[in-house]
Amino acid sequence: MEVPYTVEPREDTGLANGKLGIWLFLASEVMLFGALFATYLMLRVGNPDWPVGTTYLNPMWATINTAILITSSVTMVMAWVQLTKRNFSKFRLYMFFTVALGVCFMIVKGIEYSEKFHHGYLPSTNVFLAIYFTLTGLHGLHVLGGMAVNAYLAIFGKKMFEENPQWLTNRVENSGLFWHFVDLVWIFLFPILYLL
Amino acid sequence: MGDHADIDRHVRTYWMVFFALLVLTVATVGAWKLHFLPAGAAVALALAIAITKASLVALIFMHLNKEKKMIYWILAITVVFFFVLLFLPILTAMDVISNS
Numbered sequence: 008m009e010v011p012y013t014v015e016p017r018e019d020t021g022l023a024n025g026k027l028g029i030w031l032f033l034a035s036e037v038m039l040f041g042a043l044f045a046t047y048l049m050l051r052v053g054n055p056d057w058p059v060g061t062t063y064l065n066p067m068w069a070t071i072n073t074a075i076l077i078t079s080s081v082t083m084v085m086a087w088v089q090l091t092k093r094n095f096s097k098f099r100l101y102m103f104f105t106v107a108l109g110v111c112f113m114i115v116k117g118i119e120y121s122e123k124f125h126h127g128y129l130p131s132t133n134v135f136l137a138i139y140f141t142l143t144g145l146h147g148l149h150v151l152g153g154m155a156v157n158a159y160l161a162i163f164g165k166k167m168f169e170e171n172p173q174w175l176t177n178r179v180e181n182s183g184l185f186w187h188f189v190d191l192v193w194i195f196l197f198p199i200l201y202l203l
Numbered sequence: 204m205g206d207h208a209d210i211d212r213h214v215r216t217y218w219m220v221f222f223a224l225l226v227l228t229v230a231t232v233g234a235w236k237l238h239f240l241p242a243g244a245a246v247a248l249a250l251a252i253a254i255t256k257a258s259l260v261a262l263i264f265m266h267l268n269k270e271k272k273m274i275y276w277i278l279a280i281t282v283v284f285f286f287v288l289l290f291l292p293i294l295t296a297m298d299v300i301s302n303s
Binding site: 066074083198 | 214249253272292
């Protein structure tokens with residue numbers, strides 16, 4: 008049985024089901040990170056001795072990671088553009104760039120985490136580090152999830168492209184929406200945790 | 204998406220947004236390093252730049268500048284609940300029952 012509304016939009020919503028689904032999922036993600044941002048706010052406002060981010064963190068790593076994620080956002084959208092032009096090989100190239108940039112992000116994060124552990128800075132050390140590890144750890148898991156989906160579409164998308172190129176284009180648009188959301192969360196994490 | 208000329212116009216916009224995001228990141232770090240603002244103003248500036256960057260990503264990369272009405276409704280409801288969530292700590296602090 009064929010799955011309905013994967014390519015053509017539904018009459019009532021004006022959207023293909025996948026796109027509606029990813030936006031509802033992103034709405035739930037906003038609430039997930041929103042709860043943690045609210046927690047951060049409460050902890051920070053309630054603690055007169057809240058440390059400046061640089062006490063424990065090195066903004067250089069976060070600046071590098073910001074540039075990496077911004078670059079990966081543009082390669083992601085370019086991958087989708089290539090599919091709208093029905094150019095699969097260029098799509099795959101941009102998609103691999105996006106995944107590689109995700110790997111770079113995780114490597115930098117790994118270096119940063121290992122520095123913290125080396126200095127004995129653990130989530131149990133204090134409240135600042137607890138919320139830092141929670142927020143960046145959850146964000147890192149999202150980066151890993153996005154990388155897995157993007158890698159899957161780049162590696163196994165050829166068959167779908169030959170059978171139904173618009174369906175693949177829609178799926179890449181949806182995975183792109185998730186990837187940009189991950190970038191968007193980092194845009195706020197960077198100043199809040201590292202600079203303020 | 205329309206024809207190729209239309210797509211190429213969008214591509215130019217994507218690259219312009221990319222450079223704008225990089226410049227705004229440099230501005231965030233620069234403002235923080237120079238320490239030319241009092242603490243409160245520095246926080247406001249950093250958040251204003253972050254909101255500008257997030258808006259660019261949402262509007263251009265996530266295509267929210269030209270989306271269907273249903274998406275805007277979902278996002279409007281999400282924004283309302285997001286702010287409720289952010290203000291819950293303040294409501295907790297104002298709790299007259301446990302504070303009295």
